[in-house]
Amino acid sequence: MSTDDGEASRRSGRQPTGVGWPGGVTPDPAPSPPDAAEPSTISEPGPGRRSNSASAMIAVLLALLGFAMVVQLRHVAADSQLSSAREDDLVSILSDLEARETRLNVDIRRLEDSQRQLNSGAQRREAALADAARRADELGLLAGALPAEGRGMRLRLEGDSEALSAGTVLDAVQSLRNAAAEAMQIRGAHEEPVRIVASSYFVDQNGQLKVDGRLLSRPYTIEVIGDPSNLRSSLTIPGGVVPKVRERGGNVTMDDLSIVEVTARYSPTTLKFARPAS
């Protein structure tokens, strides 16, 4: 802009009376010659040439004005005013920003702390949850609330009511428990299987076996999950279940299986007397 101004003033310097004029905008009527009001229509050579050059000058100035205006508008629009701001403004803006940064840093630290706390809390809770789930699974298997599968054996008891009394079946179940059987179910020839849990009971009723209130018909099949060799040896020891049943004319067959499915679930009864003691 200053170079433009310089050029303009140099040009205006060529005008004979242009330099000494006072800087007022509203022109004093006295010094203005009457022919200057309509510069373009003047045809006399002297003033006409002057008017022409003067109006060209005016055109140049106005073009400069338009140019500068647009440039400045663009500049302001593009610049968010920081580069045209003054030093004190910049200083105050800077100190504002610094104070804000400090505040935000404090915020960040606080939030990071709470994030850490929440994370560790969440981890603890997850661990506790996994532990509880594992224990719930184990207890569910033990209590017969969950179906189970695993290595084990299938035990088939054949014979008449004398050979397969409730006491014999209970003996067999106890032998299996001694051999660390983990899940068991017993089924009759036609009935649904019954899960055997700690509280299961076996009674004779009219020559039939009743397990947990359900009558089963011979032959009985017991599916048991556990180490097959242990189970087998606990059943076949002298004086054990297998010799006893065979003695009375029954028969016991044992199949080791890599996958035994214990699908029956124990349906819990409401307890009348026992309640948890904490």
Next chain:
Amino acid sequence: MLAFLALIAGVVLGLLINPEVPTVLQPYLPIAVVAALDAVFGGIRAKLDRIFDDKQFVVSFISNVLVAALIVYLGDQLGVGGQLSTGVVVVLGVRIFGNVAAIRRHLFRA
């Protein structure tokens, strides 16, 4: 008419070239533009008063711009650039208002 066309030509040129404002000129350009606007409105008013003198217009335009820029420069050197440029803008704004009021009286007779 020629002046008006030149103004438009300048605007178009500015849009086309889209130059960067040099850092040295950044404080002065807005003031210079306002001063030039003041001169232009004064010229329009003089035209309507039929006392327009092109020579006077040219000189007042240039001197307006230069004086405004000089004042701002001086203010910057003295450490009161912000206040002084505000003052210049206020003065020029008042004059533009006065000129526009006179133009309005001419055009609308009110």
